[in-house]
Amino acid sequence: MTHQNSPRLSRRAFTLSALTGLTVTAACGNGVGSNGANQIDARVNATLNEMYSVYPNTVSLSEKASGMLVMPLVTEAGFWLGGAYGRGALRVNGVTLDYYSTAKASAGLQIGAQQYAHVLFFMTEDALSDFRRSSGWAAGGDIEYVVRDQGDSVAADTTTLRSPVLAAVFGRAGLRIGATLEGTKYTRIIP
Incomplete structure (x- = not known):
């Protein structure tokens, strides 16, 4: 069933929009695409x-963390070139302080699409302050995962707890080869 008023989105158009940060949420059906703070907070909860x-x-971990960035739904897709986009909130002591978007562009062997949630645990005040002061914080390869992208839980031992930023990636839908948070950029937004 096709609708006369709904434009068809080709893979090329989707990839280009993902890479330029244009309306990826609308193209992928990412429900987090709302501008309302209340809706983002409800999804974070x-x-x-x-x-x-x-x-x-x-x-x-959440009890020990100085703050948590919660991204309820990130849509990621690629066919050689790829991109990801989502919106979420930074919580400190259970209270939302700021709202953030996440975006990522990548190239290389990647085929498919997926949706997932992730939470960054800032385990030190310095890590949280660095995140909040940056104009665009990027996740590096030094993030330790407490829930892997396959969905299995990893025990948080004393070595892991010394890491300034921990990540939980879960709730994946879809299939994509080569997913990681490395290179993902987070930017403060006003919903």
């Missing part, structure tokens, strides 16, 4: 409830 129930080790 639902994401945290899911994470805590499925991965109980994250409860103690």
